[in-house]
Amino acid sequence: MKKSTYLSFITLALFAFSCGTPSRPPEQKQVKENPVTINVPDFNGDSAYNFVKKQVDFGPRVCNTPAHEKCAVYLTNKLKSYTPDVTVQKGQVKAWDGTLLNMKNIIASFNPGAATRIMICSHWDSRPYADHDPDAANHRKAIDGANDGASGVGIILEMARLMSKEAPKIGVDLILLDAEDYGPPQDKTDEAGTEDWWGLGSQYWAKTPHKPGYTARFGILLDMVGAPNATFRMERISMAYAADYVKKVWSIANQAGYSNYFLFEEGIPVNDDHLYINKILQLPTIDIIHLDPSTQSGFYPYWHTVKDNMESIDRNTLKAVGQTLMTVIFYEN
Secondary structure, three states: OOOOOOHHHOOHHHHHHHOOOOOOOOHHHHHHHOOOOOOOOOOOHHHHHHHHHHHHHOOOOOOOOHHHHHHHHHHHHHHHOOOOOEEEEEEEEEOOOOOEEEEEEEEEEEOOOOOOEEEEEEEOOOOOOOOOOOOHHHOOOOOOOHHHHHHHHHHHHHHHHHHHHOOOOOEEEEEEEOOOOOOOOHHHHHHHOOOOOOOHHHHHHHHOOOOOOOOOOEEEEEEOOOOOOOOEEEOHHHHHHHHHHHHHHHHHHHHOOOOOOEEEEEOOOOOOHHHHHHHHHOOOEEEEEEEOOOOOOOEOOOOOOOOOOHHHOOHHHHHHHHHHHHHHHHHOO
């Protein structure tokens, strides 16, 4: 995933926020004063890991390839085994080089009649170019995308499995977005022009939702959420559009014992799927994404390289993110 940081987006108000480290919100005190006992399903990191591996076993899920088509069938059937409310949104989008990409956004809903809803999404396609690999000979090789794409989908599939056994009170829409990672390779950026060629599936869905007039209380995007010792900082576009929900999710994660993953620190702005959902559909959506200021890219070390494979996936990280999301959902009312 992750194209480039979206620096031109930042507003004056956002700069005002970024002058200091985000303060820890007071949810912990509120929970102590008003204790509520709610049973939250136990997220299984091993199961999520197996869902990630199943995707990677198909090979790179690049649009218009047999692996992409086979994986789409698998994801659709797996979600249908957990809920009857599955929609496959088919469409064609144009890539940076003029290629028409046959894309499929796959949407699974739980409690479809509930007015209060949360949307969880991740992209399921993988990048056709390892253009940030240290070996230039790999720059035109497709990546496995174990962390960049498959990790978020693996978490979503495990959430679907759990919610098929114990439904939450609210409505939940799980969206697997396609054609996210087909942006131009680094050496072709100038040829691609100024149009945004990233997040094509999320742009398509935001303009034409699977249900006319679709809305939710808020949305959460998962991107690169499976690496060992991942660090999730408070990404700036998320803070600009949905700061209260960022703080809410981070507070729940910290209360659940995952403070080493969810850091109350400012992160860079990232041009990711949530940008289009916020701008086009105006659905407040946050991005849980591995940000690492120690790397040149600012992302997970193997971002857009051939080493984004199953060796990069850690069950503990999948558990931390998945358990946090299940807690968010089951505490919402």
